[in-house]
Amino acid sequence: MIFATLTIVIYTIALLLIFLYALAQLNLLFNYLASKKHIDDSAVFDFSNPDEIPFVTIQLPVYNEMYVMERLLDNIALLDYPKDKLEIQVLDDSTDETVKSTFDQIEKLKLTGLDIKQITRTDRTGFKAGALKEGLKVAKGEFIAIFDSDFLPKKDWLKKTIPYFKNEEIGVVQTRWGHINRNYSILTKIQAFALDAHFTLEQVGRNSKGHFINFNGTAGVWRKSCILDAGNWEGDTLTEDLDLSYRAQLKNWKFKYLEDVETPAELPVIISAARSQQFRWNKGGAENFRKMLWRVLKNENISTKTKVHGVLHLLNSTMFLNVLIVAVLSIPMLYIKNEYAHLKPYFYVMSFFVISTVIFFICYWIMYKNIYGSGVKNFIKYIGMFFTFFSIAMGFSLHNSIAVLEGHFGKKSEFIRTPKFNINSLKDSWKDNKYIKKGLSIHVLFEGLLTLYFAFGMYSAFVVGNQGGDFGLFPFHLMLFLGFGYVFTKSVFSKV
Numbered sequence: 001m002i003f004a005t006l007t008i009v010i011y012t013i014a015l016l017l018i019f020l021y022a023l024a025q026l027n028l029l030f031n032y033l034a035s036k037k038h039i040d041d042s043a044v045f046d047f048s049n050p051d052e053i054p055f056v057t058i059q060l061p062v063y064n065e066m067y068v069m070e071r072l073l074d075n076i077a078l079l080d081y082p083k084d085k086l087e088i089q090v091l092d093d094s095t096d097e098t099v100k101s102t103f104d105q106i107e108k109l110k111l112t113g114l115d116i117k118q119i120t121r122t123d124r125t126g127f128k129a130g131a132l133k134e135g136l137k138v139a140k141g142e143f144i145a146i147f148d149s150d151f152l153p154k155k156d157w158l159k160k161t162i163p164y165f166k167n168e169e170i171g172v173v174q175t176r177w178g179h180i181n182r183n184y185s186i187l188t189k190i191q192a193f194a195l196d197a198h199f200t201l202e203q204v205g206r207n208s209k210g211h212f213i214n215f216n217g218t219a220g221v222w223r224k225s226c227i228l229d230a231g232n233w234e235g236d237t238l239t240e241d242l243d244l245s246y247r248a249q250l251k252n253w254k255f256k257y258l259e260d261v262e263t264p265a266e267l268p269v270i271i272s273a274a275r276s277q278q279f280r281w282n283k284g285g286a287e288n289f290r291k292m293l294w295r296v297l298k299n300e301n302i303s304t305k306t307k308v309h310g311v312l313h314l315l316n317s318t319m320f321l322n323v324l325i326v327a328v329l330s331i332p333m334l335y336i337k338n339e340y341a342h343l344k345p346y347f348y349v350m351s352f353f354v355i356s357t358v359i360f361f362i363c364y365w366i367m368y369k370n371i372y373g374s375g376v377k378n379f380i381k382y383i384g385m386f387f388t389f390f391s392i393a394m395g396f397s398l399h400n401s402i403a404v405l406e407g408h409f410g411k412k413s414e415f416i417r418t419p420k421f422n423i424n425s426l427k428d429s430w431k432d433n434k435y436i437k438k439g440l441s442i443h444v445l446f447e448g449l450l451t452l453y454f455a456f457g458m459y460s461a462f463v464v465g466n467q468g469g470d471f472g473l474f475p476f477h478l479m480l481f482l483g484f485g486y487v488f489t490k491s492v493f494s495k496v
Contacts, residue, residue: 004336007329008346014325015353021319022356024312028205029363035208044163053085054165056158056221057141061091061131063124064435065149066098068266068420072149073105077114081158087140088116091131093124126235127415128217133233141224148218150266150420152180157263161221164256171226171253172245174203175219178264181423187274187490188267190389193364200259200367207257211309212249212296217241219263226253237291238407238415239284246292246310250299269423271490272437277418278396279403285317286407317407320400327394327480328450330473331457338464351472361386387479395483398450399443440491447488454481 046052058076062069076088092102099120106118119135126133136144143165147153161173176199182192206213215222217239227233230248237243249255268274296302296310337347368382406413419435457477462469 003332004340007332007336008343010325011329011333012350014322014329015350015356017322018319018326019353019356021312021315021322022359024309025201025363026359027309028201029366031205031209032201032366035204038208045159045166047082047159050082050085053082054143054162055085055087055141056081056143056145056162057087057089057135057139057224058145058147059089059091059132059135059139060147060149061093061128061135062098062102062149063093063128063417064096064098065094065420066096066101066435067422067433068149069098069102070105071152071422072147073102073109073116075152076147077109077112077116078155079153079158080155083113083115086115086158088114089135089139090116090118091135092118092120093127093131094120126233126240129233129235129240132240136224136227136232139224143221144224144227145221146218147263148265151177151218152264153219154263157261158221160261161258164258165221165223167254167256169252169254170256171223171230171248172215172255173221173258174213174215174255175258175261175263176200176203177216177219178262179267180264181267181269184267184269184423186388186392186486187271188269189385190392191267191274193368193385193389194393196371197364197367200370201363203257204259206309206313207255209305210254211306212246212302212313213255213257214242214245214313215255219265223253229253235415237284237287238280238413239288242284242288242314243291246288246296246314250295250302252301266420266422268418269421270419270436271487271494273419273421275396275399275441275491276416276437278400280416280418282317282320282400283403283407283413285314286404287410289314289318290408290410317400317404320397321404323394324397324401327397327454327476330476331453331460334457334460334464334470334473338470360390364389391479391483392486393483394480395447395485395487398447398484399441399487402443444488444491447484447491451481451484451488454478454484457481 060072060076062072065072073090079086090102090106092099094102103118106116109116121131121134124130132146143162145158145161157175161175164170164173177195179188179192179195181188183189203213226248227244230244230251230253233240234243245255268277292314293311296307296314302310337343364386365382368385369378372378372381419433421433454477458474458481461471461474461477464470
């Protein structure tokens with residue numbers, strides 16, 4: 001009975017935390033819908049008046065980007081902005097032959113009149129944060145635009161973002177990520193699905209009500225004085241962007257999010273790359289929770305509602321841990337339910353929490369409808385995409401939970417870059433990419449075991465009880481089986 005009691009308590013707490021997170025998402029949905037009723041009448045710069053155009057520095061933090069470096073620089077060179085008010089810093093921490101090829105390309109671009117320079121370091125202290133901080137020391141711009149190597153801003157990007165800084169309170173303008181290889185595979189589709197939700201419901205939902213949002217590490221512009229006022233870049237977490245974002249907003253800087261300005265980028269096309277990116281994001285989120293929690297709670301200049309949303313925002317990645325807990329304990333709970341008849345009222349009450357899934361379903365449908373349109377055909381496609389996404393997301397829950405626990409317990413690790421591929425079609429090959437991490441993590445073995453575990457969960461539905469089984473959790477276990485099975489088989493058979 002002690003085991004049953006402990007299982008019930010932990011299971012209930014995890015379910016309640018997921019439900020709380022779902023309610024927060026529902027609130028963001030209401031905020032998002034309300035924001036569509038307002039017209040943005042922000043001031044604009046007069047780009048015909050040279051005296052009004054501010055100086056901008058573009059920072060391109062790169063590290064061994066053989067396959068996308070040429071594309072990146074060629075695209076940046078096309079930005080429509082006065083050359084005498086634009087500086088481009090290639091913050092090149094590379095350790096391979098791309099240092100030379102990048103230098104050669106930069107020299108050619110200089111001949112076109114671009115103010116572009118390559119800044120290299122022999123010591124990668126602070127990783128990306130360290131490179132950005134190093135470049136900032138000599139940056140000439142009043143505003144600092146940042147792009148990762150796989151991002152391709154459109155020609156008018158600066159003219160669509162810089163005008164918002166007319167408002168002296170704004171420290172950051174962030175744009176929405178687009179996905180140039182969204183339909184490459186199931187893996188890229190579910191990544192795009194998750195990011196689209198973040199860049200619509202979450203960013204707009206928070207920003208429209210003045211709650212804290214985050215600069216997403218790329219495709220945004222900082223006011224240089226905001227960076228310095230907030231304490232500059234720090235490399236003590238794996239998500240330096242989230243860290244600086246919170247420090248800036250705690251000092252009363254405002255952020256402006258532009259849903260209508262899309263910045264295309266490339267999604268990871270192989271599961272090892274997606275795993276490394278997910279690990280860094282989720283561990284960094286937990287690290288920032290440790291670093292920022294008390295600063296948010298103690299701040300007297302922000303509302304209670306903003307504090308609640310801020311704490312839940314910082315706990316985003318921890319939801320994977322709650323999902324894993326609920327998943328693993330759901331099978332013992334199935335047996336407990338059928339062993340202890342007097343607990344039936346408890347299970348009737350707990351069935352209410354299926355509403356969390358309904359909330360997520362509604363929230364994500366609004367996002368999906370905005371991109372693909374409404375109608376029966378799109379709704380049917382959405383249903384398939386929703387359950388595919390949630391299954392695979394749950395399949396990542398062990399991997400991401402390990403990242404979260406490392407973050408919460410303060411285990412330090414290096415900033416592992418996500419390999420870039422420059423792939424747009426299935427005909428393109430990624431197998432010769434020299435940056436792919438070879439070998440399998442021990443985590444993959446446990447994902448295989450969990451696949452079998454949830455197969456047992458489906459079997460259990462047929463054998464528990466005295467009246468022909470209990471199938472209430474069967475769909476949940478099926479999704480877990482498919483999700484962990486996908487992550488396991490993809491990891492093993494990709495051999496990367």
